[in-house]
Amino acid sequence: xxxxxxxxxxxxxxxxxxxxxxxxxxxxxxxxxxxxxxxxxxxxxxxxxxxxxxxxxxxxxxxxxxxxxxxxxxxxxxxxxxxxxxxxxxxxxxxxxxxxxxxxxxxxxxxxxxxxxxxxxxxxxxxxxxxxxxxxxxxxxxxxxxxxxxxxxxxxxxxxxxxxxxxxxxxxxxxxxxxxxxxxxxxxxxxxxxxxxxxxxxxxxxx
Numbered sequence: 560x561x562x563x564x565x566x567x568x569x570x571x572x573x574x575x576x577x578x579x580x581x582x583x584x585x586x587x588x589x590x591x592x593x594x595x596x597x598x599x600x601x602x603x604x605x606x607x608x609x610x611x612x613x614x615x616x617x618x619x620x621x622x623x624x625x626x627x628x629x630x631x632x633x634x635x636x637x638x639x640x641x642x643x644x645x646x647x648x649x650x651x652x653x654x655x656x657x658x659x660x661x662x663x664x665x666x667x668x669x670x671x672x673x674x675x676x677x678x679x680x681x682x683x684x685x686x687x688x689x690x691x692x693x694x695x696x697x698x699x700x701x702x703x704x705x706x707x708x709x710x711x712x713x714x715x716x717x718x719x720x721x722x723x724x725x726x727x728x729x730x731x732x733x734x735x736x737x738x739x740x741x742x743x744x745x746x747x748x749x750x751x752x753x754x755x756x757x758x759x760x761x762x763x764x765x766x
Contacts, residue, residue, distance in 0.1 A: 564593055564608070564609065564610060564626060564682075565610075565611045565612070566583050566591070566611040566612070566684065567591050567592070567593055567595065567609060567611035568589070568590050568591065568592045568593075568611055568612055568613075568677055568681070569592075569593050569594075569595065569605065569611060569612070569613045569614070569637070569638070570582065570585070570592060570593070570594040570595065570596045570613075570615075571594075571596075571597070571600075571601045571613065571614070571615050571616060571619070571624070571627065572594070572595075572596075572614075572615075572619070572643070573596055573597060573616065573620055573749060574616070577616070578595075578596070579594075579595040581594070581605070581614060581673075582594050582606070584670055584673070585614075585673070585674070587672060588679070588683075589608075590745045591611075593629070597617070597619055597621055597622070598619065598621065598622035598623075598626070598627040598630070599621065599622060599690045601627070602627070602630065605631075605636060605638070606636075606736070607627075607634070607635060607636050608766065610681075610684050610685065610688060611680075611681060611684060612638060612639040612640065612641065612677055612680030612681050612683075612684055612744075613631075613638045613639065613640040613641070613680075614640075614641050614643060614673070615627065615628070615640055615642055615643070615678065616641055616643055616644065617643070617644040617646070617651060617730045618644065618645075624642060624644075624657065625651065625654055625655060625657075626708070628640060628655065628658040628660065628742060631660060632658060633687065635661065636650070637678075637684075637687065638684065638754040639659075639661050639663060639680035639681075639683045639684050640658075640659060640660045640661065640680070640741070641649045641660065641661060641662050641673070641677065641680060642655045642660045642663045642664065643664050643665075643668065643673075644663070644665060644666065645665070645666040647714065651663075661676060661679060661680055661683065662676045663716060664676070680710075690735060690760075692758045692765065693694040694761060694763055696757075696760070697757040697758065697760040697761035698761050700745060700746045700747060701757075701758075701761055703745045704742060704745055704746075705741075705762060707728075707738055708738050708741055708742040708745070709742075710728060711724060711735060711738045711739050711742050712742050712746070712754070712758070714727060714728075714731060714756065715739065715742075715751060715754065716755055716758050721735045721739065724739075
């Protein structure tokens with residue numbers, strides 16, 4: 560089993576005291592933390608393959624937290640984000656959530672609430688990355704199929720028996736069995752149930 564990089568909690572806040580406080584709090588739970596004084600410093604560091612979550616202040620000199628969210632979306636970096644602010648406004652909260660924030664927390668906030676949201680964000684990121692990996696694997700396997708094997712695959716997933724597949728494709732049942740055997744081998748599926756799960760992964764699309 561391949562173990563990926565350790566998740567990182569990225570903290571972006573222009574207030575040095577708040578950055579230090581958040582680092583101490585989050586590191587006390589055993590998580591790895593990296594802090595940044597502004598959005599541009601964070602953007603110079605972040606890469607799509609880095610797992611974790613983002614704790615982000617809204618009001619900062621230069622690029623605001625909301626503008627940083629927009630830039631992350633443009634770069635296709637779907638890091639779960641917890642917004643923190645001392646100046647909560649409904650339109651701001653709505654925009655943050657629409658841009659993918661998992662919560663919008665007003666200062667002063669409960670330490671436990673923040674830690675709960677950080678753990679939630681890391682778990683969401685892990686699940687999403689695993690889902691993308693499963694989809695990529697399923698698509699890669701489906702790409703190995705011939706056109707005829709793909710037709711057999713579609714009919715098997717639709718619940719058709721070999722005789723029904725043979726009739727639909729104008730083939731003999733024996734030929735269908737051969738195509739089906741090759742298709743199952745290429746898909747690395749030991750059962751129809753496993754095959755269906757692979758196809759569902761492939762069809763799930765980017766989340």
